[in-house]
Amino acid sequence: MQSFGARLGDPGAGAHSRRGGAGPSDHKALTIDGMTVMVPVHTAPAFASLYFIEAPDGSGRSRVLREGRAVGEVSFPARPRFYDLQTVDGIPYSRIALLHGGDVLATTVLQSCVRYRSRTRTCRFCAIGQSLAAGRTLERKTPAQLAEVAKAAVELDGVQHMVMTTGTPPGRDRGAAILAESAAAVKAAVALPIQVQCEPPDDDAWFARLRDAGADALGMHLEAVTDAVRQAIMPGKSEVPVSRYFAAFAAAVAVFGRGQVSTYILAGLGDTTDDILAVCARLIAIGVYPFVVPFVPIAGTPLEDHPPPAPALMAALLGPLADMLADGGLRAIDVKAGCARCGACSALATYERGRAAPGDRA
Ligand code: SF4
Numbered sequence: 001m002q003s004f005g006a007r008l009g010d011p012g013a014g015a016h017s018r019r020g021g022a023g024p025s026d027h028k029a030l031t032i033d034g035m036t037v038m039v040p041v042h043t044a045p046a047f048a049s050l051y052f053i054e055a056p057d058g059s060g061r062s063r064v065l066r067e068g069r070a071v072g073e074v075s076f077p078a079r080p081r082f083y084d085l086q087t088v089d090g091i092p093y094s095r096i097a098l099l100h101g102g103d104v105l106a107t108t109v110l111q112s113c114v115r116y117r118s119r120t121r122t123c124r125f126c127a128i129g130q131s132l133a134a135g136r137t138l139e140r141k142t143p144a145q146l147a148e149v150a151k152a153a154v155e156l157d158g159v160q161h162m163v164m165t166t167g168t169p170p171g172r173d174r175g176a177a178i179l180a181e182s183a184a185a186v187k188a189a190v191a192l193p194i195q196v197q198c199e200p201p202d203d204d205a206w207f208a209r210l211r212d213a214g215a216d217a218l219g220m221h222l223e224a225v226t227d228a229v230r231q232a233i234m235p236g237k238s239e240v241p242v243s244r245y246f247a248a249f250a251a252a253v254a255v256f257g258r259g260q261v262s263t264y265i266l267a268g269l270g271d272t273t274d275d276i277l278a279v280c281a282r283l284i285a286i287g288v289y290p291f292v293v294p295f296v297p298i299a300g301t302p303l304e305d306h307p308p309p310a311p312a313l314m315a316a317l318l319g320p321l322a323d324m325l326a327d328g329g330l331r332a333i334d335v336k337a338g339c340a341r342c343g344a345c346s347a348l349a350t351y352e353r354g355r356a357a358p359g360d361r362a
Pocket of ligand 1: 038100101104106163338339340342343344345346
């Protein structure tokens with residue numbers, strides 16, 4: 001379903017779906033066998049998907065039909081209670097941060113990006129400006145606003161960790177400074193593990209500053225792994241070479257620890273399975289968790305008509321990757337906060353759970 005998406009019998013069921021914004025989007029959280037996954041529901045492939053999810057019955061469960069035949073059941077995480085609150089100046093909390101997956105608070109601290117202002121430089125999969133243009137979010141969330149919402153999300157909805165991402169501002173720190181002040185404010189208000197996400201900053205000293213401010217984990221996202229695909233898909237961001245990412249990863253792992261630094265890799269943009277697995281092997285060797293997710297063709301982006309990866313491609317990636325992670329001693333459940341720990345945008349954690357520890361395999 002993460003590849004094909006799904007049609008919904010009741011689009012209003014559960015917490016509201018996510019449209020636009022940074023990272024994978026146009027999807028909705030579903031719980032399958034106790035595991036929460038994000039499934040595209042607003043993309044063109046989703047509108048034509050083989051899968052149809054019926055409106056919930058009286059017990060809150062929905063049948064999943066594939067070409068009319070029932071193949072399973074899902075439920076929808078409930079709408080979080082913090083969505084009903086607003087700041088003293090009248091800003092709804094849901095414009096400051098959202099519930100992701102089942103227990104993650106997620107925010108884009110700065111909802112604009114130096115790379116998004118130019119059609120020739122923007123990452124072609126990104127919709128960071130869409131939710132802002134639609135009035136669903138604020139351009140800049142202040143540290144005080146983030147702290148207020150985080151405290152409420154923990155107290156009212158039992159949120160377990162927080163993801164803070166950011167568009168890339170013009171400065172050389174690539175957003176690390178605003179992430180540090182935001183993490184510090186949240187940590188001062190509530191005990192909540194935090195992952196911060198940004199491009200590699202100009203100075204590796206930012207990693208210790210982020211940790212000291214309260215960040216528990218760090219994401220720096222390659223998105224694509226080969227130069228040709230990076231240049232075609234991310235004309236601006238690819239000016240930061242993969243070699244700089246690897247240098248930054250090594251410096252960050254020294255600060256945050258093995259397995260607490262991660263990177264998003266989008267499958268289906270043109271990198272081959274071998275390309276992706278070869279880079280994952282290098283990442284795991286230095287202690288970086290490669291979070292490989294299926295590319296989602298977000299409506300309104302230049303890649304809205306790009307096909308999502310076939311389920312067979314994802315299986316060919318995630319099976320071997322789960323073995324490599326087990327051999328390298330990296331596990332999603334050991335990541336203190338963030339996307340790798342949440343896991344809802346990929347089936348990787350499901351593959352991981354089926355893997356034996358090294359030495360247990362023949
Ligand atoms: S994996 Fe990351 S982007 Fe996806 S739902 Fe979880 S926190 Fe959000």
